[in-house]
Amino acid sequence: MATARKEHEFEIQFQATGRSVGKMRSEITVTRPGGGETYEMATDEGDFHGGDGTAPPPLAYFATGFTACLMTQIRAFAKRLNVPINGVEVTGHYRWIGRQTGREPYVGSPGGFSFDIDLDSDASTEDQIRLIEAAKKGCFIDQTMAVANDVGHRLKVGDDWVDV
Amino acid sequence: MATARKEHEFEIQFQATGRSVGKMRSEITVTRPGGGETYEMATDEGDFHGGDGTAPPPLAYFATGFTACLMTQIRAFAKRLNVPINGVEVTGHYRWIGRQTGREPYVGSPGGFSFDIDLDSDASTEDQIRLIEAAKKGCFIDQTMAVANDVGHRLKVGDDWVDV
Numbered sequence: 001m002a003t004a005r006k007e008h009e010f011e012i013q014f015q016a017t018g019r020s021v022g023k024m025r026s027e028i029t030v031t032r033p034g035g036g037e038t039y040e041m042a043t044d045e046g047d048f049h050g051g052d053g054t055a056p057p058p059l060a061y062f063a064t065g066f067t068a069c070l071m072t073q074i075r076a077f078a079k080r081l082n083v084p085i086n087g088v089e090v091t092g093h094y095r096w097i098g099r100q101t102g103r104e105p106y107v108g109s110p111g112g113f114s115f116d117i118d119l120d121s122d123a124s125t126e127d128q129i130r131l132i133e134a135a136k137k138g139c140f141i142d143q144t145m146a147v148a149n150d151v152g153h154r155l156k157v158g159d160d161w162v163d164v
Numbered sequence: 165m166a167t168a169r170k171e172h173e174f175e176i177q178f179q180a181t182g183r184s185v186g187k188m189r190s191e192i193t194v195t196r197p198g199g200g201e202t203y204e205m206a207t208d209e210g211d212f213h214g215g216d217g218t219a220p221p222p223l224a225y226f227a228t229g230f231t232a233c234l235m236t237q238i239r240a241f242a243k244r245l246n247v248p249i250n251g252v253e254v255t256g257h258y259r260w261i262g263r264q265t266g267r268e269p270y271v272g273s274p275g276g277f278s279f280d281i282d283l284d285s286d287a288s289t290e291d292q293i294r295l296i297e298a299a300k301k302g303c304f305i306d307q308t309m310a311v312a313n314d315v316g317h318r319l320k321v322g323d324d325w326v327d328v
Contacts, residue, residue, distance in 0.1 A: 005265055005266045006265070006266060007263065007264065007265050008263075008264055009261060009262065009263050009264075010261070010262045010264075010270075011259065011260070011261055011262075011275065012223065012259070012260045012261075012262065012275075013257075013258065013259050013260075014223055014224060014227045014258040015227075015255060015256070015257055015258070016224075016227035016228055016230075016231040016255070016256045016258070017231075017253070017254070017255045017256075018228075018231045018232055018235050018253065018254050018255075018256075019251070019252075019253050020235060020239060020251045020252045020253070023239075024236060024239060024240075026231070026232040026235045026236070028227075028228045028231055028232060030220065030224040030227055030228060036210075037210070037217070037220075039220040039224045039228075041220070041224070041225075041228040043228065043229070043232035043236075045236055046200075046201070049236055049239075049240050050240070051236075053201070056194065056201075056203040056205070057236075058228070058229045058230075058231075058232035058233040058235075058236055058305070059176065059178055059229060059233065059304065059305070060178060060180075060194040060203045060205070060229070061205075061225045061226070061228045061229030061232065062225070062226060062229030062230065062233070062305055063178045063179075063180035063192075063194055063229075064180055064182075064192045064194060064203075064205040064207065064222070064225045064229075065207070065222045065223060065224070065225030065226030065227075065228075065229060066180075066222075066226065067180040067181075067182045067190070067192055067222075068182055068190040068192060068207040068222035068225065069222040069223065069226070071182050071184060071190045071222075072188060072190070072207075072209055072213055072215075072221075072222055075184060075187075075188060076188075076213050076214070076269075077269045080267065080268075080269050081269065087183070087184045088183075088184045089181070089182065089183050089184070090181070090182050091179060091180070091181045091182075092179070092180045092181075092182075093177075093179055094177065094178040094179070094180070095175065095176070095177050096175070096176045096177075096304040096308070097173060097174070097175055097176075098173065098174045098175075098176065098302075098304075099171065099172075099173050100171065100172055100173075100174075101169055101170070101171050102169045102170060103244065104244075105240075105241045105244050105245065105298040105299075105301070105302050106174075106302055107301045107302060107307070108301070108302055108303060108304040108306075108307045108308075109304075109307050109308075109311075110304075110307065110308040110311065110313055111175065111176075112316075113313060113315045113316070114315065114316030114317070114318070115315070115316065115317050115318065116318050116320065116325065117317060117318065117319050117320065117328075118319075118320040119319070119320070125319075125321050125326070128319055128321075129319060129326070129328050132317060132319055132328040133328060134269040135269075136317060136328070137269070137271045137272070138262075138269050138270055138271060138272050139272060140223065140260040140262075140272040140273075140274075141222070141223070141226055142272075142315060143271070143272045143273050143274065144260070144272075144273075144274040144309065145308070145309075145313045145315050146312060146313060146314075146315065147273075147274065147312050148310060148311050148312050149274055149277060149309045149310060150310075151277045151278065151279070151306060151309050151310065152276075152277070152278030152279065153278070153279050153281060153296060153300060154278070154279065154280050154281065155281050155282075155283070155289075155292055155293060155296055156280065156281065156282040156283070157289050157292075161280065162289070162293070164281075164293050164296040164297060164300070
């Protein structure tokens with residue numbers, strides 16, 4: 001039967017609206033277009049950026065999201081691929097470089113990202129590797145990081161929006 | 165004097181260690197190599213992935229981190245570029261596509277990312293655009309998304325680590 005090989009596509013969307021509060025604090029409301037849960041999160045900066053340290057910095061949220069995304073995929077696909085795991089521990093390493101000339105605003109760049117994955121599983125090494133390979137492909141952030149993305153930025157000018 | 169144009173480089177590092185708890189919950193500890201603050205965060209999944217919804221999903225953390233990263237840079241560089249702002253509101257739009265064949269694990273891909281930026285400022289439009297352009301270049305996540313990254317994955321096998 002050909003039906004089992006049928007292809008389908010689905011979409012996942014999030015919207016995050018942030019408002020500046022105090023020196024460097026951002027209060028973010030995350031929603032999903034079409035309804036569903038709403039999440040309230042806050043970030044702040046430490047001394048380096050003149051913040052008050054009232055919440056974790058933005059990059060800590062990024063690191064949490066990316067690490068957990070991979071962990072979700074590993075567990076979701078463990079069932080589908082029939083590779084039983086009792087638990088998983090993942091350590092993500094995140095590195096960035098900033099370059100600055102004189103007192104000009106610095107320019108950021110990625111400095112390398114990697115994951116160390118420890119599965120609590122009696123499955124063969126081959127099966128565990130097969131699971132990680134599937135999880136990499138399924139993890140939305142992993143796949144996003146692997147390609148160059150054209151991120152759009154629009155500035156509100158009066159009642160219009162101008163591409164920057 | 166040539167000293168004002170001197171170039172220098174700095175590094176930013178985060179480490180995020182996640183442990184699986186329950187069905188789909190991940191408990192993440194974020195540290196900075198070399199010391200500093202430690203942040204505890206948790207993620208979970210909803211029905212789609214068989215989670216219990218005890219915490220926001222990983223992609224909500226990603227969206228919060230990225231949106232707030234840009235907001236930090238806008239405020240940090242407003243001072244350096246002498247473009248006074250009273251506040252900033254940013255809405256980030258995040259979209260991903262999943263493609264699945266039959267019952268196989270799906271494959272994720274980016275579906276587009278964009279920001280709508282509203283500055284509360286009396287500065288000229290030219291100055292506001294100049295500020296956004298600098299913030300894009302300074303935002304570590306923006307710059308990371310703009311290029312293809314080779315993300316490493318290692319699986320623990322006995323006492324060794326195997327690249328996957």
